[in-house]
Amino acid sequence: MSDVETFQLWIDGKWTDAADGGTFDSIDPGTGEVWARLAAAGPADAERALTAARTAFDDGRWSGLTSAERAGYLAKVAELIWMESDRLTAVESHDNGSTERKAGIADMTAAAQTWEYYAGLLAEGIEDQVFDEDMPVPSKNIVTRQPYGVVVGIVPWNFPLVAACWKIAPAIAAGNTVVIKPSPLASASPLLIAEICSKAGIPDGVVNVVTGPEASLGEALVQSPMSDKITFTGSTAVGKRIHEMCSPQLKAVTLELGGKAANVILDDADVDVAVNGSLFLVYFNQGQACISGSRILVPRSMHDEFVAKMKAGVDEIQYGPTTDPDTTWGPLISQAHWDRVDAFVKGAVEQGATLVCGGGRPEKSPAEGFFYAPTILTGVSHGMDISCEEVFGPVATIIPYDTDDEAIAITNGVDYGLSNSIWSSNLDRAVAVARKLESGTVWINDGLLLNNRFPFSGWKSSGVGVELGPWGLEQFTRIKHIHVGEHTGRDEKYYVAIVLGEED
Ligand code: NAD
Secondary structure, three states: OOOOEEEOEEEOOEEEOOOOOOEEEEEEOOOOEEEEEEEOOOHHHHHHHHHHHHHHHHOOOOOOOOHHHHHHHHHHHHHHHHHOHHHHHHHHHHHHOOOHHHHHHHHHHHHHHHHHHHHHHHHHOOOOEEEEEOOOOOEEEEEEEEEOOEEEEEOOOOOHHHHHHHHHHHHHHOOOEEEEEOEOOEOHHHHHHHHHHHHOOOOOOOEEEOOOOOHHHHHHHHHOOOOOEEEEEOOHHHHHHHHHHHOOOOOEEEEEOOOOOEEEEOOOOOHHHHHHHHHHHHHHHHHOOOOOOOEEEEEHHHHHHHHHHHHHHHOOOOOOOOOOOOOOOOOOOOHHHHHHHHHHHHHHHHOOOEEEEOOOOOOOOOOOOOOOOOEEEEOOOEOEHHHHOOOOOOEEEEEEEOOHHHHHHHHHOOOEEOEEEEEOOOHHHHHHHHHHOOOOEEEEOOOOOOOOOOOEEOEEOOEEOEEOHHHHHHOOEEEEEEEEEOOOHHHOHHHHHHHOOOOO
16 A cells, blocks of 8 residues: 555545545554545535435435344445455554554454444344323323434544444434544544445445544534434543533434543452453553553552563564554554653653653664554552543553552542453452442453443543443434323313313
8 A cells, every 4th residue: 555545525325525625634653654635524515414414314215214124234234344354454554553453353343243233133123112001091102212313423533443333333223324524533444334335235325424634524513403413432522522512402412432441450360360451451552542441550469560560561562564464563643642642651750650661662663653662650649640631542550559449449539430440350359349430331350342232331521321232222212202092082081170171
């Protein structure tokens, strides 16, 4: 892929330039060079995409299909993702710096399985619930769920392919149509997913993707009266802005936001297992994950052994070009993000932390690109900036503690509440601790494993609403109660006594 690739917008089942012909560049974080040029959508393109989605919803070309028919299309998308996985893997890797190894295994599996899961859920049928009632009058009561209409999905750069699939698949499974706006730092794979939807036979206008560097593009989509529901994944700061923009129209919104996960090692944990798990939790995707377990809480008695073993694990990491299948370490998304992560590390050292390893470019990484070394900081106390704010980089902060209650208090002592992990050989004890942690997900002796079948949600400043599972599908529906009176109306005692004021 030495030549610069070009990507247009995907609107109404077709590739199309931005109305004003504008473009912007995407830099490959692994090389620091421009790898793709994309269409820069403006307000006219936002309007075009929303109109396409609105028309496709209103004429019933998609919402009018049965669940079983929609399930067939979703299953086909999953099949095509597997068939096109080499292309998708390469694009994801160039666009956001994922190693091809990680994109090809983790992202491709998560993306395809999302479509497979929602196809399966739809095939089982999403039935109305029907209740027969006698009081206050005989009636049949239908509780049904209906699509909102046009869903706007805004996704971040760290997992653009998976995040887009998590929004498109359940939204259209429920019968909605969508407009997706990816991050300007990594926009290409959601465009390819939209094209795959078309190849699978999903009608034009059901899935649209607009790309562009300006925040005003996302704002236009959120604020338009043509959009009925917003689903956003990104930072807490932008999530709050989205929430504000939804407020005047009381527009429904789901927010999946930042995190500051703790990885709590209980004193009965197997140290080697906990170290392996912690390496995965903190360094997967170079720590650029909302669920990264960057705060590692270690019993004081285990501290030195744990740190030595973490350091040994870091020494095993394989550096190289992101395209090499043996490479296990990728770059950060941009130079600006590199500088931000580095400032956090330097700030922590100034505040008294000790740098065990990392803090800067890794010696063995390629000379170009935005690589940052896997970093371990000890001497970190709760309350330092680095232990409260989301760093979103490969920085493990080791925080010693003395009692379970102290570990629970530290874990819960941040604004975020997305996920946490616990390592222990006593599962009852670990579950008891898990119940006390303030987060939407808690893993015990595992981490980062998001399963389509189970809910993923942020507590506190980590979000509003839920993704995945049947709960995620419900977020793309409105509930309706249809009361069917099964009586003769005027003759009923209820009407006579209460409305007409007559005696029986
Ligand atoms: P970001 O908030 O900067 O951007 C997210 C998306 O919002 C991008 O598409 C961006 O272009 C768009 N955007 C920015 N300003 C906007 C505005 N004013 N109106 C509408 N849209 C706007 O986040 P990011 O840097 O792309 O991603 C990293 C963040 O995402 C981290 O905080 C991470 O924790 C979070 N994240 C959360 C989850 C989750 O499921 N909870 C998953 C992945 C990432």
